[in-house]
Every structure is written in C-alpha cells, then in structure tokens.
Amino acid sequence: MQEFVVGITGTSGSGKTTLITAMLPWFRERGLRVNVVKHSHHPLELEPPAKDSARFRAAGASEVMVASPYRFAIVHELRGDAEPTLAEQLARLAPAELTLVEGFRSDAIPRIEVYRPVHGREPYYPCDPSIVALATDRNTDAALPCLPLNHPPEVAQFILALRERHTGKRMLHPAAHRHGFRAPDAS
Template structure:
C-alpha cells in the first residue's frame, strides 16, 4: 500500500480537499482508504445502545456489522495510542491510503495552508512535506497547487507515489 499525507492547521481545508480527491483517485481504478487522526476524544457509538453497553462492560473490541458496512471499535483502556504503522497493518489491502493528520510522520505530505488563518507554514520544519496547496500565492521551491483545483493535486500524488 502506498501512503500519502495531508497536514495543516484546523480549518485549512484538509478534509474538503481529500473529499474532492477520493473520487478522482477511485475514478482511475484505485482502491483508496483513509486514516484520520484526531486529538479529540470521539465515539462512533451511542450511549445506551447494545454495543456501547458491551464496551462499558469491559469488552476490548466490539464489531458492528450490517448489510452496508461494518466497524470495529477497539478500546485503548490501558494501551498507548496505536502508531500509524500499527493502524496501517489493520487496513484491508488497497492501492492508496490517504492520511489526514499525523503531521510528524515520515511520509510524503501535502501541506494545506490558508494565509487568512494567520498560522505559520509547516514546510520549513518538515522535510517530508513534498508540496504545498493554498488559496493564495506563496513563495516556495516546492511544487505549489491551487487549493481549489484538486485534479492537478491528484496527478501529483499519483506521479509522486508512482501509481
């Protein structure tokens, strides 16, 4: 599996760009998966539902299955947060895994930057950022893309990863 990441501050447009890229990539016959890292506590389950009650009772994993999808909920009660490599090993085989977050991982990444947010650029501090996407011109020697034009970004990812 090839891996490509997206980094940038909250509100920069990472999720929106990835949402636009996925159909462009799958439209070329690739199977694409995604890992999104969050620093916030989250729960896909609903309090009071059977699966929630089973986790609260101490089950280490609960797998929810239906006709259209399944989800595995794993509790990290006493374990450290899994590494990106550990999470990648849990995915079904695919051509490409897009990574949102994990900005400190040693994977090729596209920085998403909106100057209007008033946040600093990341690429000067991360040698794994291979390109920049923004809604304004930014002086850099890195390949630079218009954040509002996803097709050239998809081409760049495919070329970079030799897909």
C-alpha cells in the same frame, strides 16, 4: 498492505478534510482503492451510549464489531494501552493502492500541506522536511511545488505522480505525468 501512503497536513480549518473528500471520487473513478486514516485528539464516540455496541464496550469488551449488509466498523478500546502507531493502524486496514493520512504529523511519510495564508498562521513546510508540496489558494514564494487547492484533481494527479515515483508502478491515468514524475526504468 498499503502500497503508498501520503499525508495531508495543515493547520486546523485549512481545508484538509475538504480536499481529501474532493479527491476521493476522482481516485475512485480511476479504479484506485483508497483508504483514509484520520487522527483525532478527541475521544471517539461512534454510537450513542445506550446502543448495544456502546454497552458492550462499557461492560469491558476489548473490541466490538458492528456489522450490517452495507458496512462494518470495529471499535477497539485501548483501556490504558499506548496509542497504536501509524504503522500499526495501517496494518489493520484492507490493502489499497493509496492511503491518505490526515494527522500523525510526527510520522515520516511524504506530505502535502494545505496552506491558506489568509488564516494568518505560519506554514509547517519550512521546518518539516516530509512536506513535498503545498496545496494553496494563494501564490507563495515556496521552493516546493504549489498546487491549486481549489482544483482537487490537480492535487490528486500530483499524488498519483508521487506514488509512481515512490513505487515505480505506472499510473492508471496518464495525466499523472503532468508534474514530470516518471517511473524508473526497469533495467
């Protein structure tokens, strides 16, 4: 089960992956198990076509697991079936205290929008009620909390505070309270 799921959204090239990558060590240092789900609109090719695992898929295997002493990966061929929903994808993951999602913009999960006005693109937040904060490199007049994109630990602290507010579970790190979120009283 995924304890808390939060999306990182934004236009192409805005820095979503860079932000997630920068926050992961911070979460890990605090003892959190974190999963990441990234949606891609492109075909996934995880191995060269001549490798055994690719040959198994090409020959008709529904799923192929490649395993080593260091990691494993499962490649599932849809073969015309509908793309699994985010909920279905999350159910396949190992349990974690936090799951970060890049993509799946139509799913109703709280999101932080990575917004860079210099890119000249309109932000999503005015039309997307699932966006709860902006991570940005410029001052904006948004009514949402604006987090410094160039300081990933502060964005990570906000996420932990948001997690606490949604789950009622106390944080592992007291800095998460910086944004004023508190767990409800257990009365």
